[in-house]
Amino acid sequence: MATMADIAQRAGVSLSTVSYALSGKRAISEPTRRRVLQAIDDLDYHPHAHGRALASKRSRTIALFFPHRAKGLSEMHLEFITHAAEAAGEHGYAFLLSTSPDEDAEILRMSGQGLVDGLILMEITLDDPRAERLRDRGFPFAMIGHRRDNAGISYVDLDFADAVETAVRHLVDAGHHAVALVNAAPSLLAAGYGPAVRALEGYTRTAADVGLDPIAVACEPTPRAGERALAELRAARPDLSGVVTINREAIGGMVQAAADLGLAIPDRLSLVAVVTERLAQLFSPTLTTIDFPAAEMGRLGAEMLIRRLEGGEDPPTQRLLRAALTVRQSSGPYRGP
């Protein structure tokens, strides 16, 4: 492998001239620059990432923390990851993926030892402790998701409260008088899982605003639980005609229960889910959704981190995305997912 020294020799210049020709950090005469570039081309030279990182104290690498401890793997996470990686690549950054269960140790290792210049955090809880630790260490990071207190922190997130509000209003506008929310798991809600908490907030406030009785249940992420949830909701409210959910794993079960109860979707029951378009498209027609902008979120997460690394310090970028509702036409009763 060619090194800068090889280039220097072949171009008949000094090592530092090659370096400066590459970085443009000081003026180089046109003739010498051409000779350098020619030599680089001849020798198929590519700068050595580690040598550069050592000397410059910048690795041009960012990492995404994805502790997949729970079972929550989905196509949504894949979109976060791939689009964050893609954005990083476009900006000349390498992209490291860490799935270490021992996050604290990893954070120290990565933030302390120059392995990466910055971090992206996912699966943020309302009082996520990792964010504080990184902020205290003064280490650059961005979040996909957000906390209760986000002072000085860059993040991008879906506005779940707004998403649920949009869904509920859509149903109310369509004439529904009883609309329920099927939320994430009880344990997540209790643990302060942001999307669950905010979905409930959005639902509650919208129900109050439009004069609907609030009917919200937390539901385990399984089809089985989805079946039960819908059956119980319907038993309690025989006039139930609309359901909004952020619980993707429960959708299949809710659809099954609807059929078992003789509630054809969308004719006798309307279901609106907050999921990625990719998931919605797995189903045969009739999944009306609030399109989860996972790809955009992944991309923005990486970009706001890199912007911060490149120079533009404070203030942090904070973006709460609003998602659009897509009505997918039905050619008959829903039999999704």
Next chain:
Amino acid sequence: MATMADIAQRAGVSLSTVSYALSGKRAISEPTRRRVLQAIDDLDYHPHAHGRALASKRSRTIALFFPHRAKGLSEMHLEFITHAAEAAGEHGYAFLLSTSPDEDAEILRMSGQGLVDGLILMEITLDDPRAERLRDRGFPFAMIGHRRDNAGISYVDLDFADAVETAVRHLVDAGHHAVALVNAAPSLLAAGYGPAVRALEGYTRTAADVGLDPIAVACEPTPRAGERALAELRAARPDLSGVVTINREAIGGMVQAAADLGLAIPDRLSLVAVVTERLAQLFSPTLTTIDFPAAEMGRLGAEMLIRRLEGGEDPPTQRLLRAALTVRQSSGPYRGP
């Protein structure tokens, strides 16, 4: 940040002693080792990855190439990626994810400049050119998937032919007399997409072996196409009672078509899909599957690469996994996915 020099000073030993105490590459007396470890603990020292990489010419980093050009993002890919990353982490390797569309340039950059020690390739075609290029360069890599010619190459893949055979035999044993294969897209089949080609092989040979008329169709990865495929198959063969598919995106449509045709699943039509357990579980009961071992494949891919890096050994590891069939009980007609 503490460096090895700081540790050496605090422990009252030389720099190299610290290095050797850490690497274990030469004997260190117990007392000095303890002093060194104590100093490391006191100063919260962590080795600097880039310094180490520069000096040792090994980065302890592997990269996974995931060109997500097509639309083929799914929970299956996520399992490949996260489990490969996890395995890498467990072995002390950092995990780089590259989604660069310009793969050749990336391969050169990464393989040439010491950024990574080895690569994992995905989405392998029957005559994948990337593999040859890497083999010619003598750069360590492993594949998730496999080519027609795999001489000297490490890989792990699902045995699609075997998977389809298992599915067909399962249906035949259950008394079906007309079993069709709904394959991947025509374009993929034509392009030599391994899973599609091998699924067809396995289906054809099994059909011949058990005396079944071969009924195979290639199908675009959409519910719409799935609907049409099933309707057409049924029109051509009114006695069709079993369908095997590797086309996850078409499943929802096939289920819908079945219902529209009055074919209750699983009572009047049996459907067996080669998909991950995670996808199967999105559906309400009754998706019988050949469980796609994506997690295991990701993990094995990383491990066989790392084994090669650590041991430097030929012969390559080549593993064709057989997947088990899981019958999921039905509590009524199928309304999945």
Next chain:
DNA sequence: CTGTTAGCGCATTCAT
């Protein structure tokens, strides 16, 4: 068993 030293490939400060 331990210390001294020479790089690894590059960015950067001093010179000129």
Next chain:
DNA sequence: ATGAATGCGCTAACAG
């Protein structure tokens, strides 16, 4: 506008 020299943090000879 260019060169020479220093050092980033570490590994691995080379010397005891």
